[in-house]
Amino acid sequence: MSGKRITDEQVKFYMSSRKQPRTQAQASAKAGISERSARRIEHGELGGSAQRERHWRTRSDPFAEVWEEEIVSRLEQQPRLDATTLFEDLQDRHPGQYGNGKKRTFQRRVKAWKALHGADKEVIFRQVQEPGRQGLSDFTELKGLVVTIAGEALDHRLYHFRLAYSGWSHVRVVLGGESYSALAEGLQEALWRLGGAPLEHRTDSLSAAYKNLAAEAREDLTQRYEALCAHYGMTATRNNRGVSHENGAVESPHGHLKRRMAQALLLRDSADFATLQDYRQWLDALVVRFNRRCGEALAIERAQLQALPRRRTGDYSEQVVAVTTSATIEVKRVLYSVPARLIGERLRLHVFDERIEAFVGATRALTLPRVYSVNHERARRIDYRHLIGALVRKPQAFRYSQLREDLLPNATYRTIWQYLDRHLDARAACKRIVGILALAARAECEQALGAYLLERIAAGTIPTLTALESRFERRDAVTQQADLRSQPSTQHALSSYDHLLPAHGHCLELH
Numbered sequence: 001m002s003g004k005r006i007t008d009e010q011v012k013f014y015m016s017s018r019k020q021p022r023t024q025a026q027a028s029a030k031a032g033i034s035e036r037s038a039r040r041i042e043h044g045e046l047g048g049s050a051q052r053e054r055h056w057r058t059r060s061d062p063f064a065e066v067w068e069e070e071i072v073s074r075l076e077q078q079p080r081l082d083a084t085t086l087f088e089d090l091q092d093r094h095p096g097q098y099g100n101g102k103k104r105t106f107q108r109r110v111k112a113w114k115a116l117h118g119a120d121k122e123v124i125f126r127q128v129q130e131p132g133r134q135g136l137s138d139f140t141e142l143k144g145l146v147v148t149i150a151g152e153a154l155d156h157r158l159y160h161f162r163l164a165y166s167g168w169s170h171v172r173v174v175l176g177g178e179s180y181s182a183l184a185e186g187l188q189e190a191l192w193r194l195g196g197a198p199l200e201h202r203t204d205s206l207s208a209a210y211k212n213l214a215a216e217a218r219e220d221l222t223q224r225y226e227a228l229c230a231h232y233g234m235t236a237t238r239n240n241r242g243v244s245h246e247n248g249a250v251e252s253p254h255g256h257l258k259r260r261m262a263q264a265l266l267l268r269d270s271a272d273f274a275t276l277q278d279y280r281q282w283l284d285a286l287v288v289r290f291n292r293r294c295g296e297a298l299a300i301e302r303a304q305l306q307a308l309p310r311r312r313t314g315d316y317s318e319q320v321v322a323v324t325t326s327a328t329i330e331v332k333r334v335l336y337s338v339p340a341r342l343i344g345e346r347l348r349l350h351v352f353d354e355r356i357e358a359f360v361g362a363t364r365a366l367t368l369p370r371v372y373s374v375n376h377e378r379a380r381r382i383d384y385r386h387l388i389g390a391l392v393r394k395p396q397a398f399r400y401s402q403l404r405e406d407l408l409p410n411a412t413y414r415t416i417w418q419y420l421d422r423h424l425d426a427r428a429a430c431k432r433i434v435g436i437l438a439l440a441a442r443a444e445c446e447q448a449l450g451a452y453l454l455e456r457i458a459a460g461t462i463p464t465l466t467a468l469e470s471r472f473e474r475r476d477a478v479t480q481q482a483d484l485r486s487q488p489s490t491q492h493a494l495s496s497y498d499h500l501l502p503a504h505g506h507c508l509e510l511h
Contacts, residue, residue, distance in 0.1 A: 006033055011041055018042075062102055063109065066090065072113065079119045083110035131297075132304025134164040135198040135234075137187055139178045140254040145262055147279060148272040154279070159186035162253060163198065166297035170194070171257065171287050173280055175354055176372045180221055182353040184228055184315035192312070196305025197232040204238070231313040233306045260290060316350040316357075323347060326403075327387055331356060333373040337386040337403075338366065382406035385441045388434070395434035396427060407437070412450035419457050435465040445472045 010031045017027035028038035040046045063071065070093075071086060087106045091098050098106075141157045148154060159172040159182055170190035174182045183203070191197050203225075229236035264286050265271045273279040291298070321329040327340045331349060338347075338358065342365065350357040356368040371381040384391075384407045391398055391407075398404060408414045416436065420429040436453070440446040449472055456463050463471075 006037055006041075006046060011046065014038060014041060062098070063106065066094070067109075071110070075110070075113060075118070079114070083107040086110060129165040130304075131165045131301040132196075132198055132306075134200045134202060135161060135190075136164060136202045137161050137183060138204055138251060138254070139174065139182070140258070142258060142261075145258060145265075146271060147265075149276055149279065150274060151272060154276070158257075159183065160254060160257065161187060161190035163194075163298075163301055166301040167253070167294040168194065168291055168298045168301070169253065169257070169287055171283060173276070173283065176370065179317075179353065180224060181316050181351060183225070185353050187228070188312050188315050191232060191308060194302075194305070195308065196302060197234055197308060198305060199233075199235060200237055201229050201232075201234040202237045228313060228315075231309060233309075257287075257290070260286060314350075316352045319349045319351055321347055321349060327390075328382075329358075333376070333378050334371045335378065335380045335382070336368050336371070337382045338368075339386045340390055380406045384409060384437050388438050388441050391434045392438050395431045398430045398434055399426065409440075409446060410450070412454060413437075416450065416453050416457065420462065423462065432462070432465065436468065439465070439468055439472060443472045448472065 010033055014027050014031035014033060017030045018024070022030070024038050024042075025035055028035050031038075033041075037046060061067075070090065074081060074086065083106060084103075087098070087103050090106075138160050139157050140160055146153055147156070155175070157174050157178075159174050161170040162168070170186070170193060172186040172189060174186070176182060187201070226236045261283075264282075268282075273282065319331060321331065323329055323338055323342045323345050325343055327338055327343055329336050329338055329347065329349075331351060336356070342358075342360070345360055347358040347360065347365065350359070352370065354370050356370055358365050358368065368381065371379055373379040380403070382403050387403075387407065398407070401407065405414070408417055413433075413436075417429075417433050420432050423429075424432060436449065440449050443449075449468070452471070453463070
């Protein structure tokens with residue numbers, strides 16, 4: 001057959017067929033060759049692939065002049081040089097001599113040289129996984145997969161815990177970076193859902209958590225991580241820095257997880273969720289379905305897990321801060337407001353991945369949502385409710401306050417302020433916006449009040465504070481105060497208290 005090499009087996013089969021006897025046409029058809037090839041075999045011109053092998057070049061070697069001196073010598077000195085780099089360097093040193101049409105030939109020759117004379121490549125030793133022996137933790141970013149909350153893109157990554165033997169997984173949404181608190185919260189949540197702990201816990205060296213830390217801070221982080229593992233009876237281990245395949249039992253399943261997420265979002269027909277909690281619940285349900293496939297292996301592994309301790313251990317970092325005279329604290333390059341009553345206090349903070357709990361002594365004073373700085377720039381999280389009492393007493397401080405834009409809770413209120421600032425004099429504008437914020441905080445009507453004011457602004461009017469208070473102030477409180485003011489006061493007769501005297505009906509002598 002034209003274009004196909006005749007093998008030794010075909011030649012042998014043809015010759016044996018001719019001995020049976022069969023005609024040349026019959027034997028060639030049996031062997032799958034043409035009659036012309038059959039005639040050549042019988043004339044000794046074809047004897048199979050072994051006779052057709054050649055050990056000579058059919059054309060001149062285009063790299064003969066430079067191969068040993070310029071290419072091999074460089075490869076021996078720097079085995080990591082790749083063929084493309086060497087070829088481009090060759091083109092630079094010999095302009096016009098080596099066109100791009102010779103690149104593939106050059107790449108094949110470099111590949112063959114490395115296979116015959118290059119350094120040994122890294123060997124991956126597949127491990128035997130034993131039930132209950134190892135659990136692994138890692139973080140992964142959702143590159144190319146955008147999840148939105150109420151229309152806004154959610155900047156997050158995933159914490160992924162996985163048992164090496166059964167493949168059981170736990171996934172948690174992480175809003176910040178690869179911090180110790182994110183690891184500790186995710187790991188403990190996984191262990192308590194699992195109902196036991198493996199003998200060993202492996203991470204990827206916590207490289208992101210260690211970044212930019214001083215030696216003392218790195219040592220503290222190491223001790224806290226080892227104490228966390230010891231609390232659950234696990235041996236803390238890490239893979240070598242930069243050797244991701246040593247964490248392969250969790251690194252590889254990252255891709256499977258993200259593909260499942262992408263497919264599930266397509267099936268859902270939307271990657272937008274009303275709230276962060278809705279997204280978390282959806283992801284939990286997805287992982288539960290993913291875990292069903294390892295039910296039998298998990299039953300075996302659960303029997304080998306260690307019992308959990310009676311309680312969880314700390315999964316937060318601690319920090320002590322002083323509240324400034326501006327009623328603010330700074331935590332990891334983020335400025336937070338706190339109630340003004342805490343000015344001058346020293347707060348002990350428990351910094352979790354998603355929240356900050358502030359304590360005065362042993363009493364928790366408040367909980368703040370965690371905010372992260374972007375690109376190492378300072379960020380702010382100012383709650384106007386913390387400062388509105390002081391602003392009501394001096395509303396003119398609003399105009400030039402460093403926190404003015406942060407005191408306005410959202411774009412709606414920024415639009416309201418811009419309108420007031422254009423249509424009222426400076427003092428009246430400050431007093432009006434502060435009064436509006438005070439009403440929003442007092443009546444807990446921020447969203448409804450903002451929407452109503454936008455409607456009034458669109459109509460070209462500015463409601464007075466009195467009108468707004470009568471519309472949005474809590475009806476029950478207003479009604480109760482009005483009723484108290486309207487009730488008439490009556491003076492009871494003194495004789496009505498006589499029955500309370502110890503000698504009722506008798507006069508007491510006053511001394």
